[in-house]
Amino acid sequence: MTIDIGPVQAQLGRTVVEHDVATEMPLKCMAVTFGRTDAAPGPGEAVPPGWHWTWFPALTPRGELGADGLPVTGAVLPEMPLPRRMYAGGKLTFHAPILVGDALTRETEFSDVQLREGATGALIITTQTRRISTKRGLALTETMISVFREAVAEGAQSGIPKREEPPADVSWRRTITPDPVTLFRYSALTFNPHRIHYDRPYAMGEEGYPGLVVHGPFSQQCLLDLLRDNTEGRTIRDFDLRARAPLFDTASFSVVGRLADGGAAAELWAVTPAGTIAMQARARLG
Secondary structure (H helix, E strand, O other), X not given: OOOOOHHHHOOOOOEEXXXXXXXXXXXXXXXXXXXXXXXXXOOOOEXXXXXXXXXOOOOOOHHHEOOOOOEOOOOOOOOOOOOEEEEEEEEEEEOOOOEXXXXXXXXXXXXXXXXXXXXXXXXXXXXXXXXXEEOOEEEEEEEEEEEEEOOOOOOOOOOOOXXXXXXXXXXXEEEEOOOHHHHHHHHHHOOOOOHHHOOHHHHHHOOOOOOOEOOHHHHHHHHHHHHHHHOOOOOEEEEEEEEOOXXXXXXXXXXXXEEEHHHOEEEEEEEOOOOOEEEEEXXXXX
């Protein structure tokens, strides 16, 4: 299969600027969705790391969504020559807190695209760079990496990578049960129309998955929450994550972690039901 990404490369540097307000109610919804027992932040209080996903919804009209539910026009990424999209990770750099009530500005840039050959065929790897600012200045820089893959042949199953196991000597561990209601709530909370997360017939019949796919940012948030719960009083300066294999609503998975570099950093993993790595992350602590 010959793929020309020249037209996609021509769109590099494309930038979209949006505005929103760090309202309180979505944070309460986030707390409920993740089963938090602590109170969500109120006016003037700092927003937990990663919870910025509740703002800046993609306001794409229904007629501009593709067969998979995702936008085909209007977003910062141009239309891709491969149809299937997956979250592959990224990096969060926390410059300053976002406070509940802040007016927010987000600048999103289409910053990189690469064509590679993977075990399942051709891959297009894209990077978006997002910068969120408040009236006090830059608060967060986020790079988001997405992978676009070839369609699954009719009746075939999607290839799922098998990875190595995480280290056994971890200090923190939590079990996550990604049931359909929780995944639907997260899709609604983040205004994510990607059908693999809530439409089981589509996820299994069209994309060949064994069940509903857990959102990459959902798993990322489980890791971030595990980190802050076990490093109370510390500042997360940055968080670098790579997705290695998908997770599904068919079974519970684990998030585990430990301190590293004498306490200056932390290492974390999301672990499949089979005990292999689904995500791995490293955070720098202050």
